[in-house]
Amino acid sequence: MPTATYAGHDVSVNDEGFLTDPDQWTEEMASQIARSEGIAELTPRHWQVVRFMRAQYQAKGTGPTVRVLGKTSGVTVKELYQLFPKGPAKTAAKIAGIPKPRGCI
Amino acid sequence: VLEADIDSMKRIVILGGGTGGTLLANRLRRPYRTEAAEIVVVDRDDAHVYQPGLLFVPFGLAEARRLTRPRWRQLHSGITYCQAAIDHVDVENDRVYLGNGNTLDYDVLVVATGAQLLPEDTDGLTGPGWQRDVFTFYTPEGAEALRRALDRFTGGRLAVGIVDMPIKCPVAPLEFCFLADDYFRRRGVRDRVDLTYVTPLDGAFTKPVASRQLGGLLAAKGIELVTEFSTGTVQAAGEPGGGGRLVSFDDREVPFDLAVVVPLHGGADYVGRSPGLGDELGFVPVDSHTLQAKVKPNVFALGDATDIPASKAGSVAHFEGEVLAGNVRRFLAGGPLAASFDGHTNCFIETGGGRALLIDFNYDTEPLTGHYPGRLGLPLLRPSRLNHLGKLAFQPLYWHALLPGRDIPGISPAMPVRGKRRPAAPAGHG
Numbered sequence: 460m461p462t463a464t465y466a467g468h469d470v471s472v473n474d475e476g477f478l479t480d481p482d483q484w485t486e487e488m489a490s491q492i493a494r495s496e497g498i499a500e501l502t503p504r505h506w507q508v509v510r511f512m513r514a515q516y517q518a519k520g521t522g523p524t525v526r527v528l529g530k531t532s533g534v535t536v537k538e539l540y541q542l543f544p545k546g547p548a549k550t551a552a553k554i555a556g557i558p559k560p561r562g563c564i
Numbered sequence: 565v566l567e568a569d570i571d572s573m574k575r576i577v578i579l580g581g582g583t584g585g586t587l588l589a590n591r592l593r594r595p596y597r598t599e600a601a602e603i604v605v606v607d608r609d610d611a612h613v614y615q616p617g618l619l620f621v622p623f624g625l626a627e628a629r630r631l632t633r634p635r636w637r638q639l640h641s642g643i644t645y646c647q648a649a650i651d652h653v654d655v656e657n658d659r660v661y662l663g664n665g666n667t668l669d670y671d672v673l674v675v676a677t678g679a680q681l682l683p684e685d686t687d688g689l690t691g692p693g694w695q696r697d698v699f700t701f702y703t704p705e706g707a708e709a710l711r712r713a714l715d716r717f718t719g720g721r722l723a724v725g726i727v728d729m730p731i732k733c734p735v736a737p738l739e740f741c742f743l744a745d746d747y748f749r750r751r752g753v754r755d756r757v758d759l760t761y762v763t764p765l766d767g768a769f770t771k772p773v774a775s776r777q778l779g780g781l782l783a784a785k786g787i788e789l790v791t792e793f794s795t796g797t798v799q800a801a802g803e804p805g806g807g808g809r810l811v812s813f814d815d816r817e818v819p820f821d822l823a824v825v826v827p828l829h830g831g832a833d834y835v836g837r838s839p840g841l842g843d844e845l846g847f848v849p850v851d852s853h854t855l856q857a858k859v860k861p862n863v864f865a866l867g868d869a870t871d872i873p874a875s876k877a878g879s880v881a882h883f884e885g886e887v888l889a890g891n892v893r894r895f896l897a898g899g900p901l902a903a904s905f906d907g908h909t910n911c912f913i914e915t916g917g918g919r920a921l922l923i924d925f926n927y928d929t930e931p932l933t934g935h936y937p938g939r940l941g942l943p944l945l946r947p948s949r950l951n952h953l954g955k956l957a958f959q960p961l962y963w964h965a966l967l968p969g970r971d972i973p974g975i976s977p978a979m980p981v982r983g984k985r986r987p988a989a990p991a992g993h994g
Binding site for chain 2: 523524525526527530531536537539540544545546561
């Protein structure tokens with residue numbers, strides 16, 4: 460299992476860089492993961508999404524998809540793509556330290 | 565009939581008379597005496613469409629009206645068919661409110677109203693280009709209109725796109741591409757058509773082995789693959805700003821002269837009006853192995869209406885139906901439910917030229933190569949004439965064996981492992 464070092468802590472990640480144990484995540488790690496995803500600074504709007512992702516993961520065991528985020532997070536799909544240009548659900552999940560949202564089949 | 569019998573008579577209400585609702589009702593009718601259980605199926609219309617057939621309509625290989633039969637005729641005698649819109653379900657009080665003002669109380673409720681198309685939820689999709697140069701083949705009317713448009717199409721850019729998942733029959737848009745390639749070849753105009761497949765996924769399909777195989781088929785047929793494209797806007801041809809194009813939320817564009825779009829899907833509207841019953845998209849959260857709804861023990865769901873991580877496909881509804889018929893009986897008898905649905909899915913994928921491939925998978929096993937249901941069966945993940953014949957043979961089986969609730973030899977709810985080739989290294993979960 461590969462590891463990564465964020466905010467001075469070693470965490471285990473999968474091949475795509477998602478934390479495998481969401482409990483290892485701390486808020487300090489978020490901005491460093493964001494920078495590696497090309498997001499220079501996490502604004503309050505970014506944080507709204509990241510916190511929402513974690514809450515949803517804790518409640519449901521999987522992060523929401525972009526479509527569900529657009530309906531429930533208080534941030535529209537258009538703005539989600541402005542905040543996380545490389546794919547909101549995937550990028551926000553990585554920054555939030557939760558597994559990649561389970562895609563539909 | 566003794567009074568005691570009447571008191572103990574149970575009412576099972578099944579909302580939706582499609583694949584799942586019909587075969588479940590028929591499977592439940594047999595084991596109960598009529599005085600032991602009343603079975604009521606509710607649907608807003610009387611048109612049962614063999615949906616797998618819609619794929620062939622745009623190419624003149626099937627006619628929409630021949631795919632449709634009356635819903636009530638598919639139900640065994642002793643089942644009450646109630647044609648009415650559903651206003652909402654009062655889950656707390658075990659009561660369904662119908663659009664005509666009547667109510668139906670139930671002991672067990674089964675939600676089988678499937679998924680609906682939501683084309684108006686995508687910016688521009690139902691604008692001036694809708695049914696002119698932008699089509700869907702997911703409805704009988706859409707498939708017929710697209711047939712006429714393809715007849716007129718003699719060259720240009722044809723884009724086939726999925727707005728977002730989940731959709732019914734996730735392989736159908738791929739099959740459409742393969743059949744379109746074949747269709748244009750037969751007409752001798754293939755070299756004048758640019759075919760593009762546009763998907764929100766990061767490959768041709770969700771699961772690695774199948775994604776490689778299907779991606780290879782697209783490439784071999786000269787069909788361009790555009791991935792991770794989340795369609796935000798559909799701009800029709802002839803509108804200000806130039807020709808038709810699909811525009812993604814991250815501002816990429818796929819130009820088209822003719823677009824075939826699979827719209828967003830959601831659960832039935834009444835699910836959203838029924839407190840606690842559905843999720844954000846109107847699908848019913850259920851236990852993925854027992855199919856019991858999370859909202860209340862006497863509520864179940866099957867088929868496209870659920871939120872389970874399996875394909876929205878007729879084969880899934882079929883396999884779920886066998887498991888759920890047992891679980892409804894167990895529930896009414898006060899026994900524990902069987903957690904036996906394994907996510908089994910089985911799809912023929914038309915690849916053009918009178919051939920098809922077959923995929924067979926479940927929650928834990930991705931589609932693999934090999935043979936189904938055993939080593940001497942149909943080839944998996946490989947185009948073959950036999951699979952195409954299998955797909956055609958399935959239509960009469962659907963009406964005469966699957967819907968009546970008969971067991972079909974060789975096709976059982978549990979996914980067969982025999983005959984499948986495992987990859988050398990663990991592939992991980994898609």
